[in-house]
Amino acid sequence: MTENMLEIQNLLIEAEIEGAWKPIxxxxxxxxxxxxxxxxxxxxxxxKSTLGLAALGYTKPGCRIVSGSIRFDGQELTTLPEPELxxxxxxxxxxxxxxxxxxxxxxHRLIDQFSETSIQxxxxxxxxxxxxxxxxxxxxxxxxxxxxxxxxxxQVSGGQLQRAMTAMAMGCQPEIVVFDEPTTALDVTTQxxxxxxxxxxxxxxxxxxxxxxxxxxxxxxVADRIMVLRYGDLVEEGxxxxxxxxxxxxxxxxxxxxxxxxxxxxxxxxxxxxLKVDGVTARYxxxxxxxxxxxxxxxxxxxxxxxxxESGSGKSTLARVITGLLPPEQGQVSYKGEILSADLRNRGxxxxxxxxxxxxxxxxxxxxxxxxxxxxGRPLEFYLSMRGKEKAARVAELLEQIELPVDFExxxxxxxxxxxxxxxxxxxxxxxxxxxxxxxxxxxxLDQLVAEGILELLQRLQNELGVSYLFxxxxxxxxxxxxxxxxVMYQGKIVEQGPKQEILTPPHEDYTALLLSCVPEMxxxxxxxxxxxxxxxxxxxxx
Amino acid sequence: xxxxxxxxxxxxxxxxxxxxxxxFAMCILFAPWIAPYGESQxxxxxxxPIGGTFLFxxxxxxxxxxxxLVYGARNTISLALLTTALxxxxxxxxxxxxxxxxxxxxxxxxxxxxxxxxxxxLIFALIVLSAVGTAIPVLVxxxxxxxxxxxxxxxxxxxxxxxxxxYVEAARLRGEGLWWIMWREILPNALTPLAAEFGLRxxxxxxxxxxxxxxxxxxxxxxxxWGAMVRGNADGIAWGIYHGLIPAGCIALLTISVNLLVDxxxxxxxxxxxxx
Numbered sequence: 044m045t046e047n048m049l050e051i052q053n054l055l056i057e058a059e060i061e062g063a064w065k066p067i068x069x070x071x072x073x074x075x076x077x078x079x080x081x082x083x084x085x086x087x088x089x090x091k092s093t094l095g096l097a098a099l100g101y102t103k104p105g106c107r108i109v110s111g112s113i114r115f116d117g118q119e120l121t122t123l124p125e126p127e128l129x130x131x132x133x134x135x136x137x138x139x140x141x142x143x144x145x146x147x148x149x150x151h152r153l154i155d156q157f158s159e160t161s162i163q164x165x166x167x168x169x170x171x172x173x174x175x176x177x178x179x180x181x182x183x184x185x186x187x188x189x190x191x192x193x194x195x196x197x198q199v200s201g202g203q204l205q206r207a208m209t210a211m212a213m214g215c216q217p218e219i220v221v222f223d224e225p226t227t228a229l230d231v232t233t234q235x236x237x238x239x240x241x242x243x244x245x246x247x248x249x250x251x252x253x254x255x256x257x258x259x260x261x262x263x264x265v266a267d268r269i270m271v272l273r274y275g276d277l278v279e280e281g282x283x284x285x286x287x288x289x290x291x292x293x294x295x296x297x298x299x300x301x302x303x304x305x306x307x308x309x310x311x312x313x314x315x316x317x318l319k320v321d322g323v324t325a326r327y328x329x330x331x332x333x334x335x336x337x338x339x340x341x342x343x344x345x346x347x348x349x350x351x352x353e354s355g356s357g358k359s360t361l362a363r364v365i366t367g368l369l370p371p372e373q374g375q376v377s378y379k380g381e382i383l384s385a386d387l388r389n390r391g392x393x394x395x396x397x398x399x400x401x402x403x404x405x406x407x408x409x410x411x412x413x414x415x416x417x418x419x420g421r422p423l424e425f426y427l428s429m430r431g432k433e434k435a436a437r438v439a440e441l442l443e444q445i446e447l448p449v450d451f452e453x454x455x456x457x458x459x460x461x462x463x464x465x466x467x468x469x470x471x472x473x474x475x476x477x478x479x480x481x482x483x484x485x486x487x488x489l490d491q492l493v494a495e496g497i498l499e500l501l502q503r504l505q506n507e508l509g510v511s512y513l514f515x516x517x518x519x520x521x522x523x524x525x526x527x528x529x530x531v532m533y534q535g536k537i538v539e540q541g542p543k544q545e546i547l548t549p550p551h552e553d554y555t556a557l558l559l560s561c562v563p564e565m566x567x568x569x570x571x572x573x574x575x576x577x578x579x580x581x582x583x584x585x586x
Numbered sequence: 587x588x589x590x591x592x593x594x595x596x597x598x599x600x601x602x603x604x605x606x607x608x609x610f611a612m613c614i615l616f617a618p619w620i621a622p623y624g625e626s627q628x629x630x631x632x633x634x635p636i637g638g639t640f641l642f643x644x645x646x647x648x649x650x651x652x653x654x655l656v657y658g659a660r661n662t663i664s665l666a667l668l669t670t671a672l673x674x675x676x677x678x679x680x681x682x683x684x685x686x687x688x689x690x691x692x693x694x695x696x697x698x699x700x701x702x703x704x705x706x707x708l709i710f711a712l713i714v715l716s717a718v719g720t721a722i723p724v725l726v727x728x729x730x731x732x733x734x735x736x737x738x739x740x741x742x743x744x745x746x747x748x749x750x751x752x753y754v755e756a757a758r759l760r761g762e763g764l765w766w767i768m769w770r771e772i773l774p775n776a777l778t779p780l781a782a783e784f785g786l787r788x789x790x791x792x793x794x795x796x797x798x799x800x801x802x803x804x805x806x807x808x809x810x811x812w813g814a815m816v817r818g819n820a821d822g823i824a825w826g827i828y829h830g831l832i833p834a835g836c837i838a839l840l841t842i843s844v845n846l847l848v849d850x851x852x853x854x855x856x857x858x859x860x861x862x
Binding site: 367368392395399402404407408411422425 | 751752753761771774
């Protein structure tokens with residue numbers, strides 16, 4: 044029996060990009076011992092998913108293995124014929140994808156999908172698979188494990204579905220499990236539970252695992268060893284504790300530093316209230332429940348108010364009420380003392396101009412058929428009646444402000460990266476010369492280092508122009524860095540609000556305390572401590 | 587240079603299709619110069635053999651079949667193109683309106699379309715044409731309206747997909763009017779699927795016009811029309827005279843070519859890779 048469960052040597056994988064073959068995994072090597080968890084971390088395009096999938100001997104359409112070897116338990120996977128590979132996949136090496144919703148067939152029960160792999164490979168019959176499923180559901184701490192499998196995917200929550208997918212992957216007791224960003228799409232509080240469940244399950248089975256993520260703090264909790272990847276190359280590799288305390292490479296240091304607090308910036312602020320939301324209660328048409336209840340928020344000139352909450356808390360709905368897309372049942376929104384019309388269609392151009400919005404996903408926030416100069420130019424034309432040379436000059440000015448070269452104005456969105464697209468969205472908002480910009484999770488879809496850049500840009504613009512931000516986010520690290528005031532929301536109500544320092548120092552409301560405790564720290568023992576504490580609390584309260 | 591390189595990258599089916607369609611396009615533009623004889627000129631005996639003095643022989647009255655084919659291409663294809671274009675204009679406009687305005691506008695338009703679509707196309711055309719006459723404007727209007735209905739459904743579906751995108755919401759938040767949103771935000775993104783659909787609809791329109799001519803209600807003699815030519819020469823089959831099959835073959839050739847081209851367009855628009 045070989046020492047290493049998985050041995051990848053000098054793997055070179057190329058992908059066809061715009062007609063040419065380019066390397067996306069550049070001669071990487073990875074060794075995985077039995078029972079070991081290796082974390083692969085890096086930004087988009089680093090090659091982590093490709094490398095993870097290579098452990099199953101699989102490449103996505105459009106990719107090809109050029110050279111190198113992948114040995115699983117002594118067997119060479121690159122030369123193995125497809126039918127042999129299929130016998131391995133799901134049984135000895137399995138894969139947990141990022142999106143549980145996409146991995147499950149909505150038309151079948153969970154237990155049927157769980158059993159499918161085992162039965163297909165002839166490992167067990169239906170009743171044995173059933174039994175095993177219940178065992179795994181219990182181990183992953185899913186509610187009502189004996190009957191959980193009878194539900195359909197749409198009847199369980201995101202976190203539960205992710206754990207069900209983990210169960211599905213571990214059904215045949217594989218020797219290696221590849222986790223591809225399993226908690227990225229989940230709320231902070233759910234993420235913790237799923238993370239703990241995964242760690243537990245993997246250690247109990249003695250499986251080896253590859254954990255892929257872009258979040259260094261998360262990988263610190265589960266991995267024994269970490270590999271830092273960038274553009275298909277290995278930047279650094281080491282034992283978790285060593286890497287976190289003594290990173291040697293510049294890139295690793297930058298990734299680690301991302302979570303540190305930014306310096307306080309100069310006050311161009313005043314106490315003049317720019318936006319006031321007063322007792323707003325709102326619900327979606329044909330709904331029987333309020334999405335927002337009695338929400339009151341104030342935003343002062345030149346300041347940033349962070350609106351924090353998890354999915355379903357009502358933060359995006361509040362943004363829709365403020366912009367007039369969703370008229371509230373009760374309450375009103377006023378701008379500099381004047382009440383704004385509840386419905387967008389009744390507001391004048393000036394009112395519309397003063398409040399601008401930037402969206403989470405720049406891919407869909409920009410019209411793919413409009414060039415950058417048209418995207419930025421339209422608000423100038425529409426609100427400020429600028430034309431011709433004046434407009435062109437102002438577009439160039441704005442491009443400079445968002446730190447993009449002037450010749451980018453020719454480009455279409457498809458020719459820009461995620462961060463560049465978001466900058467164009469910022470320029471579009473700025474072009475209208477607003478007093479308030481609502482930032483709806485603007486950095487959530489971006490890589491960490493890119494998000495850093497965007498946040499720095501937003502802060503600089505605030506210092507220069509005195510524009511206020513209503514920053515909606517679920518990421519507490521971002522909040523700590525840029526907010527002046529914090530508003531914590533939970534299920535449509537405001538739990539707590541006030542200046543940043545006040546909210547972040549104890550004593551806290553229960554929910555705030557919960558949120559704050561769920562932000563992963565760089566300490567590898569943090570998760571174990573947290574779960575230990577929780578169990579102690581549960582044990583003591585159930586007595 | 588770029589044009590020829592683009593053609594070189596096409597699959598064989600699309601290349602052949604393009605060649606055939608190019609030939610037909612020449613017929614439309616240069617009919618009087620390509621056709622050896624006049625459209626209704628009697629040049630020989632009834633049903634002269636194929637391959638003799640006349641390349642495709644003569645028809646049931648003695649007119650040159652080749653010339654009639656060329657003029658027929660011009661007549662029917664341009665009519666079909668015009669009709670399809672009109673039905674697209676009308677159908678897309680209604681579809682975009684319904685998708686952008688939603689609410690009762692969407693309901694009223696969709697139900698109206700449901701009613702028209704439920705009437706069998708050929709019967710509807712026959713009834714209207716028999717009652718009102720077969721003048722070209724009538725033909726164009728009737729067929730245009732009938733075929734605007736499926737276009738409405740597709741345009742509406744495509745527009746709805748686009749309308750939920752955040753860039754459309756951003757335009758609304760800006761205060762942009764209905765016309766701007768339809769014309770500048772939705773239409774540019776809807777062009778590719780609609781273009782593919784245009785090709786398919788053209789085939790159906792063409793077949794309908796030919797079918798109506800075959801039944802005597804489309805283009806009237808002496809105008810050349812492939813469907814009418816099939817009808818006129820069909821009787822000969824009983825005596826082993828196969829001239830009627832040539833215009834029928836042309837109809838098939840045209841529709842197959844358009845289909846091959848549209849297939850390729852749709853494949854390109856779907857964004858799927860070659861190996862998927």
